[in-house]
Amino acid sequence: MCETCGCSESGEFKIHDLHHHHDHEPIHDHHHDHDHTHEHEHDGVWHTHSHDQPQQKVINLNMDILSDNNRLAQLNRRFFEGRKVLCLNLVSSPGSGKTSILEKTIQALIPTRKIAVIEGDQQTLLDAERIKKSGAPAIQINTGSGCHLDARMVELALEKLEVDSNSILFIENVGNLVCPAMFDLGESKRVVVISVTEGEDKPLKYPYMFQSSHLCLINKSDLLPYVDFDTEKAIGYARSLNPKLEFILVSAKTGEGMDLWYEWLAGQAK
Amino acid sequence: MHEFSLAIDVINLAQREADKNGTRSIQEIIIEVGDLSGVEADAFGSALDLLVKDSILEKALISIIKTPGKGRCNACKLEFDMTQRMATCPKCRCFPSKVNGGDEFRVVSLLVE
Secondary structure, X not given: OOOOOOOOOOXXXXXXXXXXXXXXXXXXXXXXXXXXXXXXXXXXXXXXXXXXXXXXXXXXXXXXXXXXXXXXXXXXXXXXXXXXXXXXXXXXXXXXXXXXXXXXXXXXXXXXXXXXXXXXXXXXXXXHXXXXXXXXXXXXXXXXXXXXXXXXXXXXXXXXXXXXXXXXEEEEOOOOOOHHHHOOOOOOEEEEEEEXXXXXXXXXXXXXXXXXXXXXXXXXXXXXXXXXXXHHHHHHHHHHHOOOOXXXXXXXXXXXXXXXXHHHHHHHHO | OHHXXXXXXXXXXXXXXXXXXXXXXXXXXXXXXXXXXXXXXXXXXXXXXXXXXXXXXXXXXXEXXXXXOEEEEOOOOOEEEOOOXXXXXXXXXXXXXXXXXXXXXXXXXXXXX
């Protein structure tokens, strides 16, 4: 309880035109005030008052801004669980080889598994076309200026893409190790792809992504003899952030390690 | 630049709460952005500035409170100021430490008429 004006810490309350005065800043047009402090703080709940107008009301919300996305993601998740769909959100920097891994995976598994793909890119239909050529239905989401997919985009894509029961749905996120980390799509598991041409310190530079992933595919293993990538170091860095993260070293080009990836997929889909 | 889509979420959230409370004008919105939330407070503020036109927040004072990151050492349990998630414990140099505050990203309150 705020002792000065009697407002409560939660819920909402009205402020009447009281006779006491604080040094409140007057309400003014659109102005950013970073790092400012207010007259009142209750256990980290901040609020401000203006006492010059009657019938103003503070609505205390303490509402997570990502709650909209998280709610939609939960709906997507229920949709997948209801149909026993294994949904994987593939995230990486641009150029790590996500689409190549998907092409090879589809070619190898499509005779025995139903697979569908949602492709996310800022522009072009190129990736969805590549996926379709490898034999799986695919839909492309172009985010325009957006840097990530969110749960609503996936929900809309699901209206247009037929996803069969017991299938695997791959969502290839926009190539970006920063923003997609924040947005739950409703996936069953998140798979982060890095390639040996990127440098082993990627996990340290983009900790959010590695903290939120379940599996790390280290791609382009065929190039290891030509680059300075230290696989053990990369795994150590990533594990320091996320001890439960699993790793598979693969080459989409030569097929090395891809069997382990398919085994992992089979294990998830049980 | 996920700050743009987050700014849109904030405007939608504010509109929804305004409708729920039967109010037509929001005078102030207070938003808390933790230093470890993954949201750049300044970029987010700029995005909101650009997007509020013709929205329920057009005339609102937008107050962004940055909350400092707090860490708690997994080994010696020391609580310390954490400026980035990769911080080592300043006392025992252990790594990693648990984030113990500063990862909030939320609308704290609205001042409505």
